[in-house]
Amino acid sequence: IAGITQAxxxxxxxxxxxxxxxxxxxxxxxAMYWYRQDLGLGLRLIHYSNTAGTTGKGxxxxxxxxxxxxxxxFPLTLASAVxxxxxxxxxxxxxxxxxxxNVLTFGAGSRLTVx
Amino acid sequence: xxxxxxxxxxVNVAEGNPLTVKCxxxxxxxPYLFWYVQYPxxxxxxxxxxxxxxxxxxxxxxxxxxxxxxxxxxxxKKPSALVSDSALYFCAVRDRGSTLGRLYFxxxxxxxxxx
Numbered sequence: 001i002a003g004i005t006q007a008x009x010x011x012x013x014x015x016x017x018x019x020x021x022x023x024x025x026x027x028x029x030x031a032m033y034w035y036r037q038d039l040g041l042g043l044r045l046i047h048y049s050n051t052a053g054t055t056g057k058g059x060x061x062x063x064x065x066x067x068x069x070x071x072x073x074f075p076l077t078l079a080s081a082v083x084x085x086x087x088x089x090x091x092x093x094x095x096x097x098x099x100x101x102n103v104l105t106f107g108a109g110s111r112l113t114v115x
Numbered sequence: 116x117x118x119x120x121x122x123x124x125x126v127n128v129a130e131g132n133p134l135t136v137k138c139x140x141x142x143x144x145x146p147y148l149f150w151y152v153q154y155p156x157x158x159x160x161x162x163x164x165x166x167x168x169x170x171x172x173x174x175x176x177x178x179x180x181x182x183x184x185x186x187x188x189x190x191x192k193k194p195s196a197l198v199s200d201s202a203l204y205f206c207a208v209r210d211r212g213s214t215l216g217r218l219y220f221x222x223x224x225x226x227x228x229x230x
Binding site: 033040042048103107108 | 158
């Protein structure tokens, strides 16, 4: 089934540790995104990538980094996790043009707890 | 600056009754507007979008939304609610000039449909 795969599903992490959340899509979408979801705040964009080889900062990029070595993969790295990064993280993708443009497909999410 | 407001944290409605989930937006130019739905422990799913054209947009599962430029609103509606419609609903906006997929989400409205 075409879509987005995120891993891990859930993780408990000690503060100060490094963590990479993985995201893979098989829809050949050019654009990919990382959002975090926090109660009462909705979803906020962390980083995005319009195409392989390019990335950009969203609303809340501090403490996070991304890379886009190829079309399918868009990992999110927390270099040194802090408790405020406890959240549910969603990866999403979209086509760059045509009827699918502007419509995001989301993964199932990665629940991260930083202690 | 772009923003979305969902004034109600919760909406409760009896099955078979009409439902409305409210959304107002603020963008510098003409907006792209979206509604997404989130079921428990799942990622967001696209419901419908307004890009241009008819102000009444029809989407998945019998939902529709009306774009009102003068009131800067994009309320989600359904003529007859189902218990299975119970979920968290997000309104989102993008300025046409901004990066593809860089959506600004509201805080979400929890819809509960009582049998």
